[in-house]
Amino acid sequence: MFDVSFSELMLIGVIALIVIGPERLPKVARTIGHLVGRAQRYVSDVKTDIQREMDLDELNSLKGQMEDAARSVKSSMQTASDSLREPLDDARKALTEASASIENLATTVTEEAGPAPASTEENNASSDSDDTASAPVSLPDATAQDHENAAPQEDTATLPLPGFDDQDTTTTHTGKPS
Known part of the structure; x- marks a missing residue:
């Protein structure tokens, strides 16, 4: 702090001895030492x-930067x-609409077609198999023209989904067994 050499300290000590006297010099030196120590501690605390x-x-600026980065991420x-x-919701909506359309189309076709006459071979095959299995319904000529691009006319519960052709490889694009 102050640049005081040993010779300067000796000079100050001799002057203090003459001015203060030998009886009070130790007390004054102790008091000055305590004051210097307090001053050093005060300066240290301020630093x-x-x-x-x-x-x-x-830290506050770093915290702000981190919060900005977190908001950005x-x-x-x-x-x-x-x-x-968005694409998933659109696809889900499209699938729901397509499913409803197919169900409506299947209902309409089965109502318009009525019971189909079965040939003798189909009667024999159906009597041998379960009663729940039925032959595919064929469209009359008038409705076939209206529904050229319609979905296959099989039971909609067993239709394969688009893109999942590996489940039923025996059907053709017309919906009839090959």
């Missing part, structure tokens, strides 16, 4: 407080999630 404030400011994740959900 520590200033350093803490600087560190606190750095959260918003990008939300955006990505939303962009993935």
Whole structure:
């Protein structure tokens, strides 16, 4: 702090001995030592407080940066999630509409077609198999023209989904067994 050499300290000590006297010099020296010690501790405490404030400011700025980064990551994740959900919701809606359309078409076709006359071979085959299994319903000529691009006319509960042709490889594009 102060640049005081040993010779300067000796000079101050001699002057203090002459001015204060030999009886009171030890008390004054002790008091001055305590005051210098307190001053050093006070300066040290002030330095520590200033350093803490600087560190606190750095931590607050770092905290702000981390919060901004977290918000950025959260918003990008939300955006990505939303962009993935939209096609899935659209596909789900399209599948639901297609399923309802197929069910309506199947109901309409079965109502319009009525019971189909069975040939003798089909009667023999149906009597040998379960009563729940039935032959595919064929469309009359008038409705066949209306429904050229319609789905196969089989039981809709057993129809394979588009893209899942590996389950039933015996049907053709017309819906009739090959």
